[in-house]
Amino acid sequence: MHGGNLRWAKEHYHVDEFIDLSANINPFGPPVGVFQRLQEALSQIVHYPDPESKALRLKLSQLSGIPYDMILAGNGAGELIYTLLQALRPEKVLIPVPAFSEYARAAAAVHANISYWPLGAEGWQALPDCRLPERARQVEQTWLGILNGIDLLFLCSPHNPTGSLLPPEGFVSIMRAAERSGCLVIFDESFYDFTLDALRWSAREYLQEFPNLIVLYSLTKFYSLPGLRLGTVFAQPSLIRALKTARDPWSVNVLAQEAGLEALEDRDFPGWVREKLQESRAFFYERFTGADLRSLQLKPTQANFALIELKEGNAQQLTERLGRRGILVRDCSSFEGLEGEFIRVAIKDQGSMARLIQVFKAIHV
C-alpha cells in the first residue's frame, strides 16, 4: 500500500480534511506559472500529445547537458519502472531493502527472480566511507560478490524510506562492481531535487562513464504534480529506443508536458523550496526533541521525509490513531527488510509538523 491515497483515507477514517504526511510531495505546490500554463493548454486536449515530448526533452537536455536522444519522458517515474522492466526482461533482479515497492512488483510482472539485499533502517549510511581508496576497493569487491549472477540492480538515493544518501564515491564502487559483473543498474533519483545543496550530486553525471547505468527521475514530487504524473529516464540512446517500442506512445499527456516545461523554466523555484523545507526540517527536529516523546525515535534524514522508530506499540495502530485525528503517515510494516516498528513522515510546512507533534503528545506516545 502506498501513501497519498486520500479517497481511501476519507472512506476509512470518516474524516474530510487531512494533513497528508504519507506521501513525500513538496507541500508548497507547483511553481506559480504552472496553473496559468495549464489553463492556456486546456484547448490542446482535443489533439494527441506529442509522442516524443520533444519540447520537454529539449528543455531537460539544455538544463542537464545530457543529449536529447538519451532522455525519455514518462507518465511518472512509476510508469517508467514498468517500461524498463518490460524492455529489459532481466532474469535476476537485486533490490536493496527496504525499498519502494514498485521495483519488486515491476520485476515480478516480468517473472524475474528477485533477491533482496538488507540495508536496514540506516539505509546508505551503513555503507563504508569510500573516500579512502582502500575502502573503495573493498566495497567494490564485496559488491562483486553480491552481484554474482544478477542482471539488474536497483539503487535509490535519496533513499526511500530511510532518507539516506548514497555518496558518489560509494556509488562509483558499486558501479565498478556492476560493470565488471555485466549487471545493469537503475539508479532512482526521484527525490534528487530535495537534497540539500551542499550534498547534491546526480548519477546523470556518470552516464558517459558507465554505459550500464540507467537514471530514473521524477518531476511529480518536487514540482508537486503527483496527480498529473511526469517522470524521465536518462540512459544510452539504444535503450531509449527500446523503451519507446515497449510502451504506449502517448503516455505523457498534453497537460503534463506543458506543466513540466513551465515548472522547469522557473529557475528560482528549486532553491526556494529547498530553503523552505530546510527550515521546516530543522523546526521539526528541534520541536520533536523538545517534546520528549520517549517511545518514538526520529531517525536522521537528508531528504524530505524521515523514519520514526516505535520503541513501544505497533506502527499500524499508531498510523490508525493519527489517521482518525486527521494526520496521514506511512505505516512501514509492508516494507521488506525493515526490522522493528516504523512509520515514515513527510517533512511539510512548519504548521503541519507542529500539529503532528501536538497529536503525538495528545495521544501520549
Ligand SMILES: Cc1ncc(COP(=O)(O)O)c(C=O)c1O
Ligand atoms: C523512490 C520512488 N521512485 C519512484 C516513485 C514514483 O514516482 P512518480 O510519482 O513519478 O511515479 C516513487 C513514488 O513514491 C518513489 O518513492
